[in-house]
Amino acid sequence: MKPVYVIGHKNPDVDCVAAAIAYRTYKELNNQGLYIAAAAGELNDELRYVLDYLNFAEPLVVKSVGTTVEDLLEEKETVNINGDMRLLELSNLMRREKLKTVPVLDENQRFLGLLTIGDMAMIFMDNLGDGQEIEKSPERLRRILETKVASIMKTRDLMLFEKDEALEEVRKQMLATRFRNYPVVDGQNHFLGLISRYNLLDMKRKKVILVDHNEKKQAVDGIEEAEILEIVDHHRVGDLQTISPIYFHNEPVGSTSTLVAELYLNNRLAMSRQLAGLLLSGLLTDTMLFKSPTTTAKDQRIAATLQELSGLAALDWGKKIFEFSSRIDQQSDEELICQDLKEYLSGSTIFAVSQVETVDLASFTRRKANIVKTMQEICQRQAYAFMCLMATDILEEGTELLVAGEKSFLAEQAFGQNIINNSIFLQGVMSRKKQVIPVIYEVLRKEHMI
Ligand SMILES: [Mn+2]
Structure with missing residues (x-):
């Protein structure tokens, strides 16, 4: 399911x-x-x-x-066999179940190889030869039917997919090859099912x-x-x-x-x-x-x-x-900044606001210079117009807002205070969602109108 x-x-x-x-x-x-x-x-x-x-x-x-390969799999289970099965039983099974491709699995459901109806036909034709020695055919036929699947299954040059592969790549590979079915496995090579080109039309999100x-x-x-x-x-x-x-x-x-x-x-x-x-x-x-x-x-x-x-x-x-x-001393600057970071989009401007709640603003203040530097790097790397870090003191009920990035001046407009050393103190501000994000959006909206 x-x-x-x-x-x-x-x-x-x-x-x-x-x-x-x-x-x-x-x-x-x-x-x-x-x-x-x-x-x-x-x-x-x-x-x-x-x-x-x-x-x-x-x-x-x-x-x-x-959407990945996994989403192409159908709900119904694929008939599979183990390598000890003889060709005689396999032929019966394929006829009875109208199978064209049969996967061979080990006792732990791991994928070993594949047998197709085409492979089977070739084995019969190759072994029976050109029909010149027709009197030997019953003996040969008996031998073929006694053969174990493990010795004739196809194990090389198979195209198989892992369940997490992206759909685009799979589509390309399927269109470039001509197999009827493709096995799907998980990261431990457990068999999950067969897919075919037909499933591409029927994928489920x-x-x-x-x-x-x-x-x-x-x-x-x-x-x-x-x-x-x-x-x-x-x-x-x-x-x-x-x-x-x-x-x-x-x-x-x-x-x-x-x-x-x-x-x-x-x-x-x-x-x-x-x-x-x-x-x-x-x-x-x-x-x-x-x-x-x-x-x-x-x-x-x-x-x-x-x-x-x-x-x-x-x-x-x-x-x-x-x-x-708030034992923030144990985290790196990057971890501290990114653990609760949220990105926002206004027009084509991307910005980010993260928040750290603390009961010990002093230990945060000691690290400020390094944190700002890391924020500037993050802005560059992620192409943020600016980013803010709210260091919110739950006991004092206020937030020190650190700002970085090209457009960090917007924070001055938003909060009507001067940025000093990349920082603004906002008394009574505790909520990113209610007290910071709406103000920034409002400033950005005006900025877009200019
Ligand atoms: Mn929530």
Whole structure:
């Protein structure tokens, strides 16, 4: 069965992974089908800490949802044989099942070779010869029929594909060769099925449900090739387009975890302690312990219920997560800047804003010069017009905004303050989504009009 990936944004944070795991379970409770909770990139230490503490397995890391060979495979299983089968049995099997190509596998389902009906015909013709010695034919025929498949299967010059290969390359290779079928294997050479040119016309996109984002720039690679079934989010409406109408739940609350938790509660679905703890973690980190201006009464209400269900003391647990993740001394500058970086697009301008939440702004300030230098390098490499790093002090309730890049002067206009040493201090600013991104978009909009 083809899975539906429930997946959050690139540079996964606690909220998007909590929402993906909880929404996957919600979908499985309410629908038939296979749902997989996924992360659009490697997990950071904070996420590992939370998942580990609550005893969750890490979600599958999916770096692209572009169409691959795997998506050409049909649901039905391919008849396969092992190398010990004799040609007599194989002939019977092929006739009975009307097979033209039969893969040969070992006992671990690994692919060994292939036999086609053409190969079989050649073996008979070669062995029976030109018919001059017709009296010897029964003996020869018996010998052929006794032959084991392993000794005659084709093992060389086969064209086989790995399941993750991109479709374009496969299409080229299929059109340049004339085989009827092509075996597909995984990275360990396990046989997955046969594909043919016909399957190219019938390819099925990967199916995804997006949580905690709805902008193309933040979505997993290959999203333009995938079929988006649903979006559950709490950010500005971005630029993703869908072919058909979809279920799009967007609400200005503090976290996507809030929305998923609400679904469970409204539908009176049982929630494990563990899951309640995970959703609470997503809610607490995204709202910065309810201090972010994105926090709503609904977040407070749902958090109270999750606290009860999980048995965790919300604020203590939240502080523990932040204390863990603000041990920023252990990260390189690049890691620190990129772990929660989000890219945005306005017209043709690409910019990025990342955020570090800390309870210890001083240790951050010590590294400032190096961090700015690294930000400048990142801007060049990624062709960002500018980038900002919000170092948000949760206790002081303010953000030091570091800026770099050619157009960093826009930050002065946006926040009405002078940039001194690549830095602006923004008292009371805690939310990227609510207090920083809209202001930057507004300045860019004016800039485009000039
Ligand atoms: Mn979120």
